[in-house]
Amino acid sequence: MVKPEKLIENGIRLDGRKPDEIRPIKIKVGVLNRADGSCYFEFGGNKVIAAVYGPREVHPRHQQKSTSAVVRYRYNMASFSVEERKRPGPDRRSIEVSKVSREALEPVIFQEYFPRSAIDIFVEVLQADAGTRTAGINAASIALADAGIPMKSLVSACAVGKVDDTLVLDLNKDEDNYGQADMPIAMTPDGKITLLQMDGHLTRDEFREGLEMAKKGCLEIAQLQRTALMEKYSSLIEGEVNE
Amino acid sequence: MSNEIMSELRKDYIYNLMIKGEREDGRKFDEYREITIDTNVIEKAEGSARVKLGDTHVVVGVKIQTGTPFPDTPDKGVIITNLELIPLASPVFESGPPREDAIELARVVDRGIRESESIDLSKLCITPGEKVWMVFIDVHVLDDGGNIMDAASLGAIAALMTAKLPAQRFGVGEDTPVPMRDVPVAVTAVEIGGAIMLDPSLDEQSISGTKLTVISNQDGGLSGMQKSGVSPLTTEQINYIVDISIEKAKELREKFLEI
Numbered sequence: 046m047v048k049p050e051k052l053i054e055n056g057i058r059l060d061g062r063k064p065d066e067i068r069p070i071k072i073k074v075g076v077l078n079r080a081d082g083s084c085y086f087e088f089g090g091n092k093v094i095a096a097v098y099g100p101r102e103v104h105p106r107h108q109q110k111s112t113s114a115v116v117r118y119r120y121n122m123a124s125f126s127v128e129e130r131k132r133p134g135p136d137r138r139s140i141e142v143s144k145v146s147r148e149a150l151e152p153v154i155f156q157e158y159f160p161r162s163a164i165d166i167f168v169e170v171l172q173a174d175a176g177t178r179t180a181g182i183n184a185a186s187i188a189l190a191d192a193g194i195p196m197k198s199l200v201s202a203c204a205v206g207k208v209d210d211t212l213v214l215d216l217n218k219d220e221d222n223y224g225q226a227d228m229p230i231a232m233t234p235d236g237k238i239t240l241l242q243m244d245g246h247l248t249r250d251e252f253r254e255g256l257e258m259a260k261k262g263c264l265e266i267a268q269l270q271r272t273a274l275m276e277k278y279s280s281l282i283e284g285e286v287n288e
Numbered sequence: 289m290s291n292e293i294m295s296e297l298r299k300d301y302i303y304n305l306m307i308k309g310e311r312e313d314g315r316k317f318d319e320y321r322e323i324t325i326d327t328n329v330i331e332k333a334e335g336s337a338r339v340k341l342g343d344t345h346v347v348v349g350v351k352i353q354t355g356t357p358f359p360d361t362p363d364k365g366v367i368i369t370n371l372e373l374i375p376l377a378s379p380v381f382e383s384g385p386p387r388e389d390a391i392e393l394a395r396v397v398d399r400g401i402r403e404s405e406s407i408d409l410s411k412l413c414i415t416p417g418e419k420v421w422m423v424f425i426d427v428h429v430l431d432d433g434g435n436i437m438d439a440a441s442l443g444a445i446a447a448l449m450t451a452k453l454p455a456q457r458f459g460v461g462e463d464t465p466v467p468m469r470d471v472p473v474a475v476t477a478v479e480i481g482g483a484i485m486l487d488p489s490l491d492e493q494s495i496s497g498t499k500l501t502v503i504s505n506q507d508g509g510l511s512g513m514q515k516s517g518v519s520p521l522t523t524e525q526i527n528y529i530v531d532i533s534i535e536k537a538k539e540l541r542e543k544f545l546e547i
Contacts, residue, residue, distance in 0.1 A: 137391050137394075137395065138395075140387075140388050140391050141388065141391055141392050141395050143388070144388040144389075144391075144392055144516075145392075145514075145515070145516070148515075148516065148517060148518050151518040152518055152519055152520045228513070232520075233520065236522065236523060237520035237521070237522060238515070238520055238521045238522070238523065238526060239515075239520045240515060241500065241513060241514070241515035241521070241526065242513060242514050242515065243510060243512055243513035243514075244399050244402075244403040244511070244512050244513075245403055245511065246403065246404075246505075246509050246510070246511055247509065247510045248508070248509050248510070249508065249509075249510065249530060249531070249534060252510055252530060253527060253530075256523060256526065256527075257523075260523070
């Protein structure tokens with residue numbers, strides 16, 4: 046792969062998007078039979094699937110907490126999800142991604158309702174195309190709701206970055222590889238930031254502007270997440286509602 | 289278990305102090321603990337530094353040797369950062385392979401050095417595609433008094449700034465300093481009951497819901513950030529932390545990392 050000469054031409058990105066546009070999203074809720082909740086999430090070229098099990102017994106036992114549930118999150122990339130085959134199993138990157146993703150979701154889960162139990166979230170990246178951790182968080186958030194875990198709100202995630210000295214929302218693979226900065230963000234619909242990472246180079250002002258852009262992207266995604274859940278569950282609710 | 293009970297009591301105490309605008313050790317919210325940095329403390333290492341940040345004590349050693357470059361960057365040197373939370377440093381650290389906390393710390397220290405391009409990797413190339421310098425940054429935490437992140441980052445950059453490429457030993461010319469061109473500094477803040485405090489002590493760190501580390505460069509630009517912990521932050525809090533972190537990084541750089 047060679048670096049494209051320009052990543053933005055006349056204000057349009059290589060994949061035809063405007064700087065503040067996110068990639069197409071496809072969501073399917075409840076795609077797995079054995080899991081308590083699940084979600085398939087496509088985010089541009091990313092294809093991820095999330096499953097939630099629990100609340101259930103904690104193994105190993107010493108991990109259990111007496112006053113709340115433990116939330117566990119496993120982010121895993123399939124060996125075939127990337128150009129060069131990835132060695133299967135957790136590496137240092139996926140351990141870090143799992144940690145920050147778990148922390149992105151924990152604030153919205155009513156963990157205190159389920160002492161001594163575990164809520165397990167598994168995210169498998171089937172195809173990776175920049176932004177897998179955000180796709181995973183988006184999917185996991187829906188899967189948690191699908192599993193009926195009490196939550197304060199959904200969590201939505203989206204990255205913002207800098208390419209050719211321009212801030213862009215939701216980096217694609219080329220922009221991620223050859224860009225100047227990458228900053229994944231997760232937030233609740235009321236604007237609380239639950240994940241924030243950054244690498245590359247941003248000025249203070251670019252950071253502020255980027256954060257606002259990412260928030261806009263997250264709100265758009267939140268709407269799509271909501272719609273997907275409503276599609277599955279509104280038909281179930283309709284029969285029960287009487288004024 | 290005893291830790292949990294302690295932390296509930298400490299939480300109350302620290303929270304009540306916070307409301308009065310105070311911290312348990314008398315510092316201001318944006319004040320660091322006393323810092324001492326000694327360099328070249330390990331003769332066998334190509335570069336080294338001992339950092340004491342309050343009660344936190346780390347030693348960073350830089351080992352440099354030749355090796356083959358990665359296929360996708362044949363003309364660039366390699367940086368590898370490792371950090372271990374060894375059981376010697378705290379009753380809650382256990383032996384065994386690094387867990388997520390240690391991995392996160394190492395990766396954020398690494399990110400600061402890598403993304404700021406503080407080391408000119410192209411100058412670490414000896415023969416393109418065949419032989420490059422590999423720089424191993426190993427952080428040894430000896431005593432955990434809180435905020436290992438900033439101590440480790442300070443130690444890593446201080447050690448690199450004194451490190452030499454051992455060209456003579458490897459028969460590829462004269463020894464030269466590691467080609468440095470920026471001095472990234474990590475500043476970590478915690479949020480406690482709505483207040484923001486820099487350089488958390490162990491107690492402050494363990495009761496706070498969230499840490500935010502901001503790594504900034506000589507030009508005041510940002511090269512890395514990491515939020516760590518389970519409670520959310522508002523945009524205002526984040527912007528505030530970014531602002532004071534850049535200021536504080538400048539102060540620390542001028543005081544401790546003069547080239």
